[in-house]
Amino acid sequence: MNTRVLSRRELNRAFLQRQQLLRREPGSAAELIERLVGLQAQAPLAAYVALWSRLENFDPAELSSLMTARQAVRASLMRATIHLVTGDDCLRLWGLVHPVADRGLRGSFGKQLAGADVDAVVAFGAELLSREPYSRARLRDVLGERWPDWDANALAYAVSYLTGTVQVTPRGVWGKTGPAALQTIESWLGRPPVPDPSIDALVLRYLAVFGPASVADVQTWSGLTKLREVVDRLRPGLRVYADEDGRELFDVPDGPLPDPGTPAPVRFLPEYDNLLLSHADRRRVNPAGRPVPLPPGNGAAIGTVLIDGDYRADWRHHRGTSLQITPHEPLTADEQQAVAAEATELLGLIGSADTPVVVGQSPK
Template identity: 85%
Template sequence: MNASIRVLSRRELNRATLQRQQLLRRESGPVAELIERLVGLQAQAPLAPYVALWSRLEGFDPADLSALMTARHAVRTSLMRATIHLVTAEDCLRLWRLVHPVADRGFRGAFGKQLAGADIDAVVAFGTDLLSREPYSRSRLREVLGERWPDWDANAMAYAVSYLTGTVQVTPRGVWGQTGPAALQTIESWLGRSPVADPSIDALVLRYLAAFGPASVADVQMWSGLTRLREVVDRLRPGLRVYADEDGRELYDVPDGPLLDAETPAPVRFLPEFDNLLLSHADRRRVNPRGRQVPLPPGNGAAMGTVLIDGDYAADWRHHRGADPSLRVTTHGPVTAADREAIEAEAGELLGLIGSKDTPVVVTSA
């Protein structure tokens, strides 16, 4: 390692990332602007983005995001890591072709054998035509495709269309206070425009570094699902700042990426299921130093998640509804009286978003 390269401690990386994720201090600003700055929000759980934005924006109103979605200025679509993300319409158009190879690879790895000998191009063309005219759930798509090609695996064909065709999950799915099936329609038909033909991979890497850096090549690849990004980073390197972590790995950063003192205070923050903060680095110790498994059970994104204490993933939360409602926080170890008070206060604010402020908060240790 070059002796002149600055070594960043784990806590310095932690604070830099929290600052860029807007988790050290809530700030005001347009919802769409923050979604773009973070290069989208994990949205596998349909309501997860609402909790993610509440944790980051001062005075966040769920109606603001719902309005963006119903006006088709924001959409839920499969992007980074071939998982569902909430992005602005503009980012949907900018990013889809860049990360499409991830979906292609994922489909062929998961369903290629089931469709050996099938004309996948014909299946995708037929399915794309269907989805360009109206939304289809995957189950309905499976039924129609199975009738068309009864000798081929209907489930695999439905996944071929959903993986290989650029689609969005249409509203009311993901709209606050509403319910709806995961129905798919093509990007072109929903947004009225086609994805950008020749988007910039360099720009995508720079945006990742601005939102999640300083970071390694392996980190960028983990976040995006793409491979062979070393050549991209090498091309960008003359314009980047270069650091190292405590293990000697090179980290890269945009020139104006903020670095903070390791002792900068970090408030308690509640995150939703699958929040990108916890999933977007190959080395996740900057926010998860103990390597604890992040719980990934199904849910709606406003019922459970994780908790940051002093910047680290240190607790889980779950909102229990029904006859005996509560918001339960389970810490991974003992916490100080001050931390417990902060947890209870932040949990009370969260209940203002997802439930009733009268709901009791219960804090226990695992």
């Protein structure tokens, strides 16, 4: 049998539909967060913009309530970066992705930790974080005093990488501020992580919302390696396609493949949305291969813009002054109008309706 080849446009529209970006849909924030296997949340307020772009009538208070009730948390998970996930998913995911944190620690601090009793440090640090939240700076001071002959900064990272922690509220709560303070997953959620979570189930969940995708794509999203054997085990129950370069792509049996001619509305995304980070081959939404050179922010003041389904502009909110859109290529008059209209809607979330929207000119 000949393998069906999916065009870039087909992959783009399938991805947008599964990410709920072809149209906003009704539903709860918790349901969508879990269906998407979390949202990138390195910036504390990024998830609010991500949900606003995907849900009908999204109210930031809904997510804030989930976080203060500890039903949703920000934790270091996929790719050893901060993701917003439901509490249940946090308990499932940590047992699968903690090897990524271990590898990241060795890569970043292996030399500084040479000769250190890392197990003893992590056990001591975990005990501290089980009692109350600690900032990494405070953790560094305590650990440095106890083990003065070792690099205190590396010790603090060892604890935060290997223990399994969440960033506690009020950080990440809409309209509030707070330090990046860490507490163990178990003490914050009142339950231990799942002892033997299913990697097969995780791969299937990824394919359902990011597929069709290659093995390399799954590994890029998760940070895990050696997933070929997992996909091969699942292969009899998967649909198999190829991309235009001949790479093998896998999909769940009921994964939607909408008509490639389906219109894609303008969508504003927060900085580093998972849409831009979750494939080894990112051309399905970033055909020009543009980097995302955004300075770190709070997640609700800067981001990227999808136009006809592709990353073609950046946005920045200058509070009290303007919402500036910077295209990477010329826009048609209709595209400029659509971008300005969606920007005005975004201001209903992050600013005020009377803030000017400025659609700039692209570089020649």
